[in-house]
Amino acid sequence: MTRVAAPACIALCLLGISSALAQGYPSKPIRLIAPYPPGGGIDASARIIGQALTEQLGQQVIVENRAGATGRIGTEFVAKAPADGYTLLLGSGAPNAVIPSVTPNLPYDAINDFAPISLVGTTDYTLVVHPSLPARSVKELIALAKANPEKLTYGSSGTLSNTHLAGELLKQLANVNIIHVAYKGTGPALVSVLTGETAVSFGGGPAAAPHVNAKRLRALATTGSKRRASGLPTISETLPGYDVNQWYGVLAPAGTPRAVLERLHKEIVRAIANPKIAQLFTNLDTDATSNTQEEFSALIRSEIEKWRKVIKAAAIPLT
Template identity: 45%
Template sequence: MKLVSKLVLLVTCVGLAQLAALQAAAQSYPTKPIRVIAPSGAGGPVDITCRAVSQALSEVMGQQIVVENRVGAAGLIGTELVAKAPPDGYTLLFGFSGPLAIVPNLNPNTPYDVQRDLVPITQVAAQPYVLLVHPSVPAKSVKELVALAKSRPGTMNFSSGGTGVGIHMAGELFNIAAGVKIVHVPYKGAAPAMTALMAGEVDMMFNTIAPVLPHIRSGKLRALAVGGDKRAALFPDLPTFKESGYDFKTGGWYGVLAPKGVPQSVVTALQNGLIKALASPELKKLFEKLAIEIVVTSPQEFADLIRTESALWAKVIKTAGLQVK
C-alpha cells in the first residue's frame, strides 16, 4: 500500500513539474522559431494565405515562423500532426474547412477530434470561390452551364485538390443546388487540379480568386460566377451565384489553431500577435490584390464557425451520398 502511495505521489509530482515547466516557458513565449503546418499543397489558396499571414506574424512576434506543407487526405495528415504535437505553442495549424469541418464528417476513421484535440486561436481570412470552366466548354453563364450539364448527364466533370477539400464540396453543393451530376475528379492539391483544367482534362473547377487571376485575364480560363454575397472588386462584371439564379454561397475560410492543452498565455499571445499582424498595411494591401478578406475573431467565435460549417457539410455529404474511397 505504501509503495502504491509513493508511486501515485511520484507521478503527481512529475506531472506538476511538467506543468510548471510549460507555464514558465509560456511566460516568455516565443523563445524559438514557430512551425506552422499548412495541410495543403504549395501554390494553392491555403498555402498563399498561410505564408502571407505567417510572414506578418513573424514580424510582430520577433521570431522566425517556418511554414511546412503537409499534403494528403484533404488536410487530414497535417492536421493530425498538429493534434498530436506538444501543446507548447511551437507547432500550429493553419486550418481550413477541409480537415476541420468536412473530413471528420466524411471519414469515420479520422484520427483526431477537432473539439477535443485542437484549440482555435482566431479566424484570419475568408475569400469566395469562383466557378471556372475551360474555354472549350460552350457556356458563358451559370444557366448555360447547367443546361449543358443536364443535356450531358454524368459526362461532364470538375477537378479539385482532393476528396473532402472545400473546393470539392463547393462542386457537390453546386450539383445539389442546380440539380445536375457533374463528376468529381480529385487531384493532389489545388494547383495540379487547376493545371488539369487549363489543359482541358476536366471541364470546370471551383477555386479562390488569387491563384486564377492571371489565367482568367489571359483567357486560359473563363469565370462564370463568384460565390460571395457581393461581386468581387477585381471582377465587377462577374455575377454572384444569387444573381445567376442559384441562392447559395461558397468560399474558403482560414484560421490558426494549436494543440489542446496549450497554456492560455500562449493562446493570448498568439491572438494578440495575429490581431496586430492582420492590421499590417502591407498585408492589407496584398490581400486586397488577391481578393482575400481579413477576418479577426475570438477563439470562441472561431470555434462556433467550425461547428456551424461542420453541420452544413454533414448535410451536403449525406445528400450527395459521399464516402471515403
C-alpha cells in the same frame, strides 16, 4: 484544508501558472505547421502571418511544411504536440472540417483536440468553363446541364476537396447532374478545362485569371456570398444559399494556457489590421480576416455540419 477550499486553491494555482507562462511567452522559436506542400495558398498564408508574428513577438515563427493525406498528417502532428503555444497549426477547411465531418476513426478530433485562435484569411473560387460551352452565366449553365443530364463534367482538385464539394453543392441546389472528375490538384483540374477534357471547374482567382484574360477560359461567377473586385456575379445570386470559400486560421493544441491563446489572438488581430499584411493577402486574392476565438470555433462546427449534409446527399464514396 476543507473539501470546498481545495478545488479553489487548485484553480488559483493553475491560473497563476497560466499567467506566468504568458508573461514569459514566447521564450523560444514557435513552429507554425502548414499541412500542405510549399507553393500553395496555405503555405503562402502561413508565411505571411508567420513573418508578421516574428516581428511582433520578437521570437522567430518558423513555418514547417508537414504535408500528406489532404492535410491530415500535419494536423495530427499539432493535435498531439505539447500544449504550450510553441507548436501551432495553419488550419483550413479540408483537414479541419470536411474530412472530420465524414471520416470515422481519424487520429485527431477536430473539435476537442484544438483551441482555435483566429482566422487569418478567406478566399473564394471562380467557376470557369471552356469557351466552347454555350453558357455565359450560371443560369445558362444550369439550363444546359438540365438539357443534357450526365453529359457535362466538372474537374476538381481531388475527392472531398473544396472544389469537389463546391460542385456537389451547386448540383444539389440546382437539381442537376454534372459528372465529377477528380484530379490531383487545382492546376491539373484547370488544365482539364483548358484542353476540353472537362467542361467546368472551380479555380482559384490568381490561377484562373491569366486564362480568363486570354479567353482560354470563361469565368461565370465566384463561389462566395458577396462579389469580389473582379465584379463577377456570385453563384448565390442565382442559387440562394450557395456559399463556398477557403478559410485559413491559426489553431493551437487543446489545453494551451488561456493567457497564451489570448496573447496570440491579440497579435494575430494586430497583424491582420496592418495594411501591409492585408496587401500581401490581397496579392493572393485572399481577404485578410480575423475573428474571436469563439467565432472561429463556431465556424469550424458549422462547417463540419454543413459538409456532412452535402456529402451524405451526394453519396460520395468514402474510400
